[in-house]
Each structure stands twice: as structure tokens, then as C-alpha cells.
Amino acid sequence: KKIGLIGHSEGGLIAPMVAARNKDVAFIVLMAGPGVNGKEVLRIQIDLLNRAAGMSEVESQKQVAFTTGIMDIIQMGGDSTVKSAALRAYLYKGYEALPDDVKKQMTEQQFSLEYSSFNTPWFSYFMQYEPALALEKIKIPVLVLNGTKDLQVWAPQNLPAIEKALKKGGNKKYVIKELPNLNHLFQEAKTGGSSEYSEIEQTLSPLLLEEITRFLKQKTNLP
Secondary structure: OOOOOOEOOOOHHHHHHHHHHHHOOEEEEEEEEOOOOHHHHHHHHHHHHHHHOOOOOHHHHHHHHHHHHHHHOOOOOOOOOHHHHHHHHHHHHHHOOOOOHHHHOOOOOHHHHHHHHOHHHHHHHHOOOOOOHHHHOOOOOEEEEOOOEEEEEEEEHHHHHHHHHHHHHHOOEEEEEEEEEEEEOOOOOOOOOHHHHHOOOOOOOOHHHHHHHHHHHHOOOOO
16 A cells, blocks of 8 residues: 555656556656657657757758658558558658668668567557546546656646646646756756767766655655
């Protein structure tokens, strides 16, 4: 009765699913968990990461549009064989449009890996799953945390959606906080870009640990 779940990123999507189905979960902590479907998360994520890496707005939007095309194919109904063929053809068309120097660097194995990463049941599910379906059923204490420099699960997109779902379900035991200067991995960061992840020695910011500890003491009556 005192066991809770802490989920980060995709784990922040799964923790509410488990809590909604299991009355023995005492609390959940969502670290950079999504509040909207995967398609919307990725559309913003791609643009933010591209811009942090120095890509122009025009080029970034081209990539967003291309990836949106991939997601549209994945969400197609009908025969899976037809869908898989359409996805491979679409990716190959994108490959053909790349500059020659970039094409030379991409092997058939890399192309196949990219195709395989999109063509999975989980990715298809993630694209369309609405986190609110589980969040609205949760009555236990919930701590929701995001970093202001998280470019993968953008706080202005996801925190309001999570709060809306919790309120709709009548949950009054939640705390939602945006932590300053923390990236998707809850490290203190300069830009939040993914290239920084391996350069930062810090594992988790002390600020994050303090927030979780405070929440556990206040909301769950743990010592």
C-alpha cells in the first residue's frame, strides 16, 4: 500500500496506465511524461531539437513535414502488408531526395533500421494513444515534473494537458512543477539539446530529488 511508480518519458506514459488498472499503487511521479498523443509530441520535439542543433526554421519544418507523412502512413487502416510497403516507399523517396554526400553515408543496414524503428506495433500505438484516458481515472497522489529546457517532451504542450485530465477526473492530490534549466534527462543544461546529454556529468539534478522527496513526505505520509 506504500509502493508507487516513478516513470520517466515513455515511463511517464506507462505509469498512469498501470495506476489506473491497479488499486494497490499508492502514488505516481511523472518525469517528463507526455500529456498528448505521440504524434503531437514528436511534431514539436523534432522542431525544437533541430533548432537547438542550429538547423534553420525552413529546413526544420521540412523534416517535421516528412516525419508527419511517416506517422500518417503508420496510422492508416487496412492491410498491414500494404501499409509496410507504403512506408518503405515513402522512406525511400525521402532517401532519394537527400544530397549525394548524405546518401553515400547511409548504408542499406541503416535504412532498414530506420524503417524497422517506425514499423512496430508500439510506435503505431504511441502515435494515437491519448494519455488523458488513464490520467482521468487516477485518484492517488501524482507529482508531475518537467524541465524548462526539455526539448523532447515540451512542458508548455504537455503540462496543461496533464493538469486538465487530472482535474476532469476529480483528482485533488496532484502537484505540477516546471523545474528551471533542466533538460529531458533532468540535468542542468545550457540549451537542452540532445548533443549535451553525454557532455553533462550530472546524472539527476538535486532540485529534482528534493521535489520528489518533498512530495513523498507531504502526499503519502511516508517517513
